[in-house]
Amino acid sequence: MAIDVTALRAHFPSLDSGLAFFDGPGGTQTPRPVADAIAATLTGPLSNRGTISPSELNAEQSVADFRAAYADFLNMPADGIVHGRSATQLTYDFSRTLAKGWKPGDEIIVSRLDHDTNVRPWVQAAGHAGVTVRWIEIDPQTAEVDLESYERALSPRTRVVAVTGASNVLGTKPPLRRIADLAHEAGALLYVDGVHYAAHHLVDVPALGADLFVCSPYKFLGPHTAVLAGAPDLLETLRPDKLLPSSDAVPERFEFGTLPYEILAGARAAVDFLAAVDPGEGKTRRERLAHSWSSLHAHELALRTRLEEGLQAFGDAVTLHSKAQDRTPTLLMTLEGRDAREAQIHLAARDVLATAGQFYAYEPFTALKLEGPALRAGLAPYNTAEDVDRLLDGLSSFL
Known part of the structure; x- marks a missing residue:
């Protein structure tokens, strides 16, 4: 099972902006059929x-x-x-x-x-x-x-x-x-x-x-x-x-x-x-959703792996707080000696949107003893390997 990411992205007018969106956990982009x-x-x-x-x-x-x-x-x-x-x-x-x-x-x-x-x-x-x-x-x-x-x-x-x-x-x-x-x-x-x-x-x-x-x-x-x-x-x-x-x-x-x-x-x-992303042979909407989600999960997992491996290459300069065995493709990180908000600004100047903040997650931030903002990169169905590489390149030039 695989999704045609190019065909998928064609439904999103906002992607014509050239922006690479990693702010999906705060709200995804909207395809034209929804509008x-x-x-x-x-x-x-x-x-x-x-x-x-x-x-x-x-x-x-x-x-x-x-x-x-x-x-x-x-x-x-x-x-x-x-x-x-x-x-x-x-x-x-x-x-x-x-x-x-x-x-x-x-x-x-x-x-x-x-x-x-x-x-x-x-x-x-x-x-x-x-x-x-x-x-x-x-x-x-x-x-x-x-x-x-x-x-x-x-x-x-x-x-x-x-x-x-x-x-x-x-x-x-x-x-x-x-x-x-x-x-x-x-x-x-x-x-x-x-x-x-x-x-x-x-x-x-x-x-x-x-x-x-x-x-x-x-x-x-x-x-x-x-x-x-x-x-x-x-x-x-x-x-x-x-x-x-x-x-x-x-x-x-x-x-x-x-x-x-x-x-x-x-x-x-x-x-x-x-349900229409990769419907397979599903006769009901629930069956089509199940097939599509299997493909979307595989797509997002591959991108998450690529992003994590790239972040690991930065060594101690990046601390990844997303460590659970079973988790979504959303990564929270802090940057050694650097302000996450400055990283957000640096990335945005390169048309890469990853946001810094606490994200209303007061209790997790307190438990992890994170006193300042952290940088969050969340993957969505329309993200690509090129998007991931742009984020990594942007972080590399910031650190």
């Missing part, structure tokens, strides 16, 4: 949802198509697919909703590996409810989660375990199935921040063991929006605050106000685009 789907829906005819006029029916169809696409993308029922503005917004909403059932003496578990999106909403909800927060630690030497700390933190009082599917800075993929099994044995729910994971792997929410799983299409070629998946029978048990006249049906009880129909169309188009 076309947004424009076609927005220019309508389009009205609020209804069952009478063509414009109302177009809005209804955009919602139905969105749910069907993410049902295939995440291997979940369509009525378990919830739209949200962002993963942060969804996590705040669901943490507050779940916290309604917490009481003093209860506990939750969060992770030192996580983006703050999957930490602070839970910690703040716990503070308001008077429940205890416990932590899954990480090993700074290996960038792996410490499963022993997780097992020590779990108890019959645990209500929710919140953990990432993959770190947005280190790339580390914790053993979600093991974490899920232990959480369920304790009677707890598992909430997974899959934003970075879904950008690099075919997601199978039931196989991962996640009760609630959130991701963001703009990390995998779509528009700026977010999706949460949960089993409909679980969603039925959750009672968010909502407007009295608004629907109480699942999943709509979690979606507040008029939906952005054009954005839903773009998010659906991103799934269809990924």
Whole structure:
């Protein structure tokens, strides 16, 4: 299985700029079919949802198509697919909703590996409810989660375990199935921040063991929006605050106000685009996604290997903090005696975009004792070996 990278790149107008993009973990570039789907829906005819006029029916169809696409993308029922503005917004909403059932003496578990999106909403909800927060630690030497700390933190009082599917800075993929099994044995729910994971792997929410799983299409070629998946029978048990006249049906009880129909169309188009990258003989969209993701994974792994070998050649001048055995093609590095922001500026002057910062990964940076910004290089489907060599050449002239 192999992808035609030249043909793939032809769908991305932004690549005509000549820029080499390594900022995919913060948001990927967008192919024209996604933009076309947004424009076609927005220019309508389009009205609020209804069952009478063509414009109302177009809005209804955009919602139905969105749910069907993410049902295939995440291997979940369509009525378990919830739209949200962002993963942060969804996590705040669901943490507050779940916290309604917490009481003093209860506990939750969060992770030192996580983006703050999957930490602070839970910690703040716990503070308001008077429940205890416990932590899954990480090993700074290996960038792996410490499963022993997780097992020590779990108890019959645990209500929710919140953990990432993959770190947005280190790339580390914790053993979600093991974490899920232990959480369920304790009677707890598992909430997974899959934003970075879904950008690099075919997601199978039931196989991962996640009760609630959130991701963001703009990390995998779509528009700026977010999706949460949960089993409909679980969603039925959750009672968010909502407007009295608004629907109480699942999943709509979690979606507040008029939906952005054009954005839903773009998010659906991103799934269809990924399914068409290398569809094989797949008869269903899920089968085409599986074949495409296998090829994309092989492509990104080859580029990651090329980049890592190039970075190793710099010796002690570059410290690579992404070390986990199982990880995405996202590399976090610090540069001996040099400011990562200066490196970003140097690379940008050479049309290579790799960003410096903390990337909302407060807990991982604290655990690794990284006091200043670090440089992050993340690979995406449209990257090439030439892009990697340009990044390495740029770093070589900086160091």
